[in-house]
Amino acid sequence: MPTKIEKDAVTGQNTTGHEWDGIKELNTPLPTWWVYLLYATIAWSIGLFVIYPSFPGITGYLPGVVGYSARQELADKMKVEKEVRAPFLDRVRNGSLEDIRRTPDLLGYAVAGGRVAFAENCAGCHQSGGAGAKGYPSLADDEWLWGGKLADIQKTIQVGIRSMHPDTRTSLMPRFGTDGILDRRQLDDVTEFVLSLSTKPVDPAAVERGRRLYAENCASCHGEQGAGMREFGAPSLTDKVWLFGGDKPSILRSIAEGRAGVMPAWGERLDPAIVKMLTLYVHTLGGGE
Ligand code: HEC
């Protein structure tokens, strides 16, 4: 292949000297603007290299002349944030729940903090906004197992329910079927009676038999009329709110196997001020008493 550089007649540029089957390759230089842009970006990168942290080393890195650190920037911002919040947090920590509730700016701060803590710690079970799910009670209605006053809610959050905490709220509904306290027929009768309390269509003869069984086995926790008892965390059986389902198979299962829902204790895991904020947040969800 001949390598003869010549001037192209049409463009006036030199060729590279490469030629294939009579086709010659032009040696067009890069556009000037492009070359300057390239030099400018190189200069810019050298500038950044010198000013900001750049090159990694074995034990550290080249810090750059201004000594910038994103970590430090975050730490500074957090410090400022903490200083701004400190007075509020102290007022929450030292004030009584009732006092906080009556102080609008403080209540607003506490509820906002409670909302964030709730999303982080509680929404996994109670759903966002405390809407609840099967087995996890709604915290937004006025149906309470253990009570909806500020002090009740605070205690539930602190000690949990059937939790590992020594002072946990606890009570255990017997497993009437599993432990053979009632036989199949009796379980069915008492289920019919429970259904009758929330005015579901039922078998009247079974309800009558179930009524006696209820008085003997259930009234001590759920109340004579089925209204529930907060000392035992026993839910009302007369309303249409069901923690574990209100259809016949679900109710039968609750009675036969027991449910014994577990709520973890938070008193030792969370700052007392956070527990207070959670209490106020839950209280404002709609069912606070
Ligand atoms: C692991 C799941 C779980 C998590 C996480 C959880 N809970 Fe619960 N919570 C439950 C269960 C289950 C019950 C009901 C227990 C029962 O069956 O008696 C409950 C009950 C409650 C009650 C009592 C409701 C009533 O009707 O008296 C309150 C208040 C409550 N939870 C608040 C919270 C708050 C606030 C958090 C976050 C700090 C939280 N829970 C996190 C499972 C959970």
Ligand code: HEC
């Ligand atoms: C020692 C107290 C106690 C006794 C006795 C008791 N229960 Fe319960 N019951 C509870 C508690 C506490 C709960 C709910 C909390 C849990 O178990 O998670 C409950 C839950 C239930 C539920 C589920 C309610 C729902 O909202 O889903 C039904 C139904 C029920 N009981 C029926 C009965 C019947 C019928 C009897 C008698 C055969 C009975 N219970 C005896 C304490 C008791």
